[in-house]
Amino acid sequence: MSACFPLESAGSQPPLGSSTTCGPRVSELTEAGNLAGVQHIILVLSGKGGVGKSTISTELALALRHAGKKVGILDVDLCGPSIPRMLRAQGRAVHQCDGGWVPVYVDQEQSICLMSVGFLLENPDEAVVWRGPKKNALIKQFVSDVAWGQLDYLVVDTPPGTSDEHMATVDALRPYGPLGALVVTTPQAVSVGDVRRELTFCRKTGLRVLGVVENMSGFVCPHCAECTSIFSRGGGEELASHAGVPFLGSVPLDPELTKSLEEGRDFIREFPESPAFPALLSIAQKVLIEAPARVP
Structure with missing residues (x-):
């Protein structure tokens, strides 16, 4: 079945055609609901x-998965959805069940699921040429009409900025x-200045900065x-010190990380020998401490 989304509509009901078989986890998904x-x-x-939000989102999800957690990724970067490629899930079909859309599982163990x-x-290659209201409607639909099931963590990859899509995301998820919030920057001053405004956004919207x-x-040179x-x-x-929020760590540029993505x-x-490996693992461990998953 084609999984195309009718671009002229972003209503409250799943816009796919007839329902299909949802796989072995349907009962769990529909029972939990949204x-x-x-x-x-x-x-x-x-x-x-361009600071690598999608990279950090993907690697955080993988690190949490390897820590034994069930993880979902919600890709709300509607104009630049890159996470399906980073998880080798591009071209996969989205199906329906009684609870709505079933997210795409990217591993055999079904420990990571993704909606994008x-x-x-x-x-x-089609451009998403939408005005704000249509983008906001789809974000709300991703929250209300996707049967995420039982997850320890849902990682939400957002577009740059502090505007409509971010407000729609926070408002839809807040209940x-x-x-x-995990805030990503690169070291140079021009990036830090923009990210400082993101911290202001977090304060104004009541988001706790992890x-x-x-x-x-x-x-890090691979030779020397x-x-x-x-x-x-x-x-x-x-920036973290000035804002009074935790600093989770620094991730170096690594050709192996780029290649893996x-x-x-x-x-x-x-790539456990990569210089980026301990940095990413440390960030995930700090997230686990800041936002511990409850024991069932």
Whole structure:
């Protein structure tokens, strides 16, 4: 069945055609319903584009999965949905069950599921040319009409900025709390300045900031292991200190990380010798401490 989304409509009902078989977890999904079974919702934010929010969202989800957690990813970057590619899930079909859309599972164990507008377009190269109200309607539909089931964490990958889509996301998710924000920056001052405004957004909307992550924090040479600070250094840690929020760590540039994302591979499992590996694992551990999943 085609999983295309009718672009002229973003109503309250799932816009796909006839319902299909939902797989072995349908009863669990429909029984939980929407986000009632989600323990923690983590929004990955940044006031700046190109800082690697999708990278951090993907690797955080993989690290939490390897810590034994069930994780969902909600990709609300509607104009640039890159997470399906990063998890090698592009081209997968979205089906319906009694509880609404069934998210796409990206592993055999069904420990990571994903919903993205990238699954709902007939042509992956098609631009989403929508005004704010239509984007906001789809975000609300992703929250109300996706049967997420029981999850320890839902990671929400957001677009850059602090405008309509972010307000729609926070408003739609707030009833399901607790909400937390993970804010991503790169070290240079121009990025830190934009991300400082994102922290202001978190304060104004009542989002608890779990911490700041400094991405692209130097390049570790694979031959000599020397770290070169291509984009300056320390901006994220200084920002966190100034704002009075936790600093979760610095993630260096790593060709293996880039390659794994391009090919949809599990970086956390396949590249434990990478200099980025301990940084990403440490961030996930700090998130587990800041937002611990409840024991069933």
